[in-house]
Amino acid sequence: MADYIGDLRKLIGTRPIIMCGANVILLNDQDQILLHHRIDRDWWGLPGGAMELGESLEQTASREVLEEVGLVCGELKLFNVYSDEKLYYKYPDGNEVYNVTTTYLCNDYSGEIVVDLSEGRDARFFPLDNIPSNLSSTIKEIVEEFLLKYHDLKAQRVI
Numbered sequence: 001m002a003d004y005i006g007d008l009r010k011l012i013g014t015r016p017i018i019m020c021g022a023n024v025i026l027l028n029d030q031d032q033i034l035l036h037h038r039i040d041r042d043w044w045g046l047p048g049g050a051m052e053l054g055e056s057l058e059q060t061a062s063r064e065v066l067e068e069v070g071l072v073c074g075e076l077k078l079f080n081v082y083s084d085e086k087l088y089y090k091y092p093d094g095n096e097v098y099n100v101t102t103t104y105l106c107n108d109y110s111g112e113i114v115v116d117l118s119e120g121r122d123a124r125f126f127p128l129d130n131i132p133s134n135l136s137s138t139i140k141e142i143v144e145e146f147l148l149k150y151h152d153l154k155a156q157r158v159i
Helices: 004-012 057-069 140-155
Strands: 017-026 032-038 048-050 077-082 088-090 096-106 120-127
Touching (some): 004 017, 017 032, 017 057, 032 057, 057 096, 077 140
Parallel strands (some): 017 096
Antiparallel strands (some): 017 048, 032 120, 077 096, 088 096
16 A cells, blocks of 8 residues: 555655544444554554545554454445644654544444554553543544534434
């Protein structure tokens, strides 16, 4: 697979870019949320990442979940799109991004959790009332919004 962001970085260095990507709120049968513990920071986040050339956002979301935690997504349901200065992020290597993130909901998945150790330390499901406090700065708003809307989503049978 091509590495669009890597190729772009070779041309522009660490300067800020707008980076489109997707992540997924995966829920198990006990209504627990899957979080991925990243290696670049001591943060938990949602499985997800940057879009590659030619991909749809749904393809990006599914590919990233498979790459990062080994699960195969079935049906993805659009939750929300996020973009503002709160999604600015400076990576430990100095690369700067303003994220445009599309978040999907998924409770239709298969496989066993297998963490790609080049990207993460751990991945596991957490009860909604016991989310780790060290959430990624770019994910915190998304998880908080999901928790606020959770009961309405259940009542509407979205999840």
